[in-house]
Amino acid sequence: MLVIAGHFKVPADRRKAFVEAHADLIRRARAYPGCLDLSISEDPFDPSRVNLMELWESEAILEAWRKISNPPKTDIQFEGGNVQKHHISHSGPPF
Template sequence: MIIIAGHELVDADERDAFVAAFRGLVARARATDGCLHVAITADSVDPERVNVVEVWRDADALNAWRRRARGPKSARPTRVDIKRYDATAGAPLS
């Protein structure tokens, strides 16, 4: 399982439009074989922060998606802090 998680910062007055620009990309990703979860959302506390979370079945599914993802034209983030994590298992919270 591959997890992509982190955040981007954009100008507060552009954040909502930035998130909205990714709506189609998120919908397409969620419909892609091997996608377990994708979300690009406005942070509930920081008006400049956009949270990014992706969960993929495996590296092959992620790489296939990346080859055809084609992100939208949007505002450029002022900071990006997104990392890839390789997970070996997942379980329900107890």
């Protein structure tokens, strides 16, 4: 299992447009076999921060998705952030 999680920065006045531009990609990814979850969302405290969380069954599924994902073309540039891919060998209930 893979988790891709973190955040990145975009210009605060373009953040809403950036997140909304990804709505169709999120819908399609969540319907893709092997995508367990995907979220691109506005941070409630930092007006330039976008939070990213993806959960995939395997690296192979993620790579197959990336080949056909057709992400939106925006002219919005990243201004920093930190997103990492984590390989998970075990998961369980949080409580």
